[in-house]
Amino acid sequence: MNLSQLYYFRxxxxxxxxxxxxxxxxxxxPSLSNSISNLEKELGVRLFERVGRNVRLTSxxxxxxxxxxxxxxxxxxxVNLMAQYGSGLSGQIRLGTVxxxxxxxxxxMLNAFRAEVGSNIMFDIHQDTTYGCLDGLNEGKFDVVFCGQPPNKKDLATVxxxxxxxxxxxxxxxxxxxxxxxxxxxxxxxxxxxxRQESYVYSVxxxxxxxxxxxVKQAFNDEISAASLVVAEKNIVAVMLETLDDLALNDFVSIPIDEQRDPFYTVYLVYKANAFHSYATERLIEFVKEFTELSE
Structure with missing residues (x-):
């Protein structure tokens, strides 16, 4: 049995x-057929069975x-890890984020990460809703995502x-x-x-x-839109996350809510728990765990 046979089998x-x-x-x-046949002989069991022109796995x-x-x-x-060690940390990390x-x-966080590992890392950043980020992660479009708590955490790790x-x-x-x-x-x-309903915050x-x-009327998907809306219409009140405190917005005022003085919404780093990750992605995950503003 050799490694090529196992790759052929997979x-x-x-x-x-x-x-x-x-x-x-x-x-x-014929080479593939011979390789699989030899593998089955060595293992002593049938791995595939014919179904018309196709094959399928036996039990x-x-x-x-x-x-x-x-x-x-x-x-x-x-192998990827050793290659990264030999050439220095580089590559692309695909991020989905709210x-x-x-x-x-x-x-x-990204600036701090690049300060630690160097500037050869490239980030491919895509903005989406929590639902869109999680779909992209499950479909393999993203390596990691930053979003709300996954409704179904099966096979996913969260920080x-x-x-x-x-x-x-x-x-x-x-x-x-x-x-x-x-x-x-x-x-x-x-x-x-x-x-709006397509926003994960709506469900919360x-x-x-x-x-x-x-x-409450559904009227916006993000906080910048909410601020623009209340300044334009003036008589409405937006119930929203406090994410604009670092911006000086003309005519916009945010007011604390008595019943919600504690943090209301948590953003998570989410990634596939058992999937293969590049060395660069693994380093980012470990870095975020140390950098995070929250403790488990």
């Missing part, structure tokens, strides 16, 4: 067709495939990185603008707006609004 198990697998492996179909083959995929992934990881950390936490408070946003001319804080119980009768806020009997 590709055939993936494509379930000798012709397609041999083409993907850049070998002839023995399925069990063998689970272990082989893990073993080959570890080998590839080790908009709310892109002005403060994310640039500070809390920063929190955000819930506040009210109003125009400076609004009657609430001079208040040092406001209670949810005082908001009935006001024209309230908050996040929905039960809160129901608990206080508040009618």
């Amino acid at each position: 590709k055939l198990a993936e494509l379930e067709h000798y012709g397609k697998a041999s083409e993907a492996l850049f070998i002839t179909q 023995y083959g399925s069990e063998f495939n689970e272990h082989i995929c893990v073993a080959l992934s570890e080998i590839e990881k080790a 908009i709310s950390i892109q002005r403060n936490f994310l640039p500070r 809390p990185v920063t929190t955000q408070n819930l506040v009210l946003g109003v125009d400076k001319s609004h009657e609430l603008a001079q208040r040092s804080s406001v209670s949810f119980s005082e908001l009935k009768g006001y024209s309230l707006v908050s996040y 806020l929905e039960s809160l609004f129901e608990r206080f009997g508040l009618t």
Whole structure:
């Protein structure tokens, strides 16, 4: 048994067709067939069975495939790691992120990371909602994402990185603008707006609004849009995350909420727990764990 046989086996198990697998492996179909046959003889079990023009794994083959995929992934990881050691840390890391950390936490963290590992790392950053980030991670478009808590954490690892408070946003001319804080119980009768349903924050806020009997219109996806909206319409009150405190926005005022003085929303680093990661991505994950503003 040799390493090539195991790579051939994995590709055939993936494509379930000798012709397609041999083409993907850049070998002839007879060579692939002989390699699999020799592997089966050495193991003493049938790994594949014919189904028309295709093949599929037997029960023995399925069990063998689970272990082989893990073993080959570890080998590839080790080879990649040694290559990175030999050439210095470099490469590209694909990031998905929600908009709310892109002005403060994310640039500070990435700058600190590059200061530690050097400037050869390239970041490919994509902005999306929490749902979009998680879909991209699961589909292999992103190496890591920064977003809200995954609804389904199966096979995902999470690291809390920063929190955000819930506040009210109003125009400076609004009657609430001079208040040092406001209670949810005082908001009935006001024209309230908050996040649209496609935003993950909506799902977090929905039960809160129901608990206080508040009618809230879906009107924005991010905090910059919320600030623009309240300044333009002046009579509305936005229930929003406090992410604009580092900006001087004309005519916009944020007000603490009495019932929400503690951090309301947590942003997480999320990545696939058991997937292969490049050395650069592994270093970023470990760095974020040390850099994070929160403890587990």
